[in-house]
Amino acid sequence: EAGVTQFPSHSVIEKGQTVTLRCDPISGHDNLYWYRRVMGKEIKFLLHFVKESKQDESGMPNNRFLAERTGGTYSTLKVQPAELEDSGVYFCASSQDGRLARELFFGEGSRLTVL
Amino acid sequence: AQSVAQPEDQVNVAEGNPLTVKCTYSVSGNPYLFWYVQYPNRGLQFLLKYITGDNLVKGSYGFEAEFNKSQTSFHLKKPSALVSDSALYFCAVRDEEGDSWGKLQFGAGTQVVVTP
Numbered sequence: 001e002a003g004v005t006q007f008p009s010h011s012v013i014e015k016g017q018t019v020t021l022r023c024d025p026i027s028g029h030d031n032l033y034w035y036r037r038v039m040g041k042e043i044k045f046l047l048h049f050v051k052e053s054k055q056d057e058s059g060m061p062n063n064r065f066l067a068e069r070t071g072g073t074y075s076t077l078k079v080q081p082a083e084l085e086d087s088g089v090y091f092c093a094s095s096q097d098g099r100l101a102r103e104l105f106f107g108e109g110s111r112l113t114v115l
Numbered sequence: 116a117q118s119v120a121q122p123e124d125q126v127n128v129a130e131g132n133p134l135t136v137k138c139t140y141s142v143s144g145n146p147y148l149f150w151y152v153q154y155p156n157r158g159l160q161f162l163l164k165y166i167t168g169d170n171l172v173k174g175s176y177g178f179e180a181e182f183n184k185s186q187t188s189f190h191l192k193k194p195s196a197l198v199s200d201s202a203l204y205f206c207a208v209r210d211e212e213g214d215s216w217g218k219l220q221f222g223a224g225t226q227v228v229v230t231p
Contacts, residue, residue, distance in 0.1 A: 043221040103161035
């Protein structure tokens with residue numbers, strides 16, 4: 001069974017440009033999460049999808065970040081325009097049931113470097 | 116608001132010696148605690164969790180953690196460390212806002228270095 005896959009693994013862009021990160025969750029996992037780790041600090045929650053709906057987007061830092069999950073399968077996270085402080089590693093995770101204490105399955109992360 | 120702290124940036128241990136990675140937490144309600152590990156160039160992997168029940172929780176790869184309510188701690192332990200245990204370890208607590216079990220608050224991480 002394929003795990004959570006993220007693309008690209010590393011993206012280097014200039015300030016003001018746009019980047020789109022993609023996450024493919026484990027098949028059958030309705031719950032999809034985005035997290036990010038900035039500058040070696042704590043891993044911070046960004047948002048949670050249940051199927052195609054945003055269950056909780058309280059961690060999204062500002063309106064330069066847009067997450068979508070059309071059709072309830074893969075998700076994209078767009079940063080537009082990117083700023084220097086957006087550099088970090090963006091993790092996607094999925095789980096079977098968001099209401100129980102099930103483990104999260106994480107992807108390898110997408111490293112974003114904004115110059 | 117809940118929080119979790121990992122007081123050590125790095126833990127160094129010789130192979131075969133016991134390994135302990137410390138974690139303390141602060142919650143207003145019931146604590147739901149997790150440990151994840153990140154091996155080099157890999158995503159985070161679930162090790163174990165405490166929801167309720169026995170204070171000693173056993174997890175993957177020979178790891179266990181002891182929940183201590185009076186000390187608000189959830190230290191990760193392994194009796195005999197392996198070089199392959201060298202990785203970044205994260206303690207996490209369920210975020211009490213909202214009803215999502217997947218919304219976690221992570222510690223800053225502890226780098227474990229096991230030397231041969």
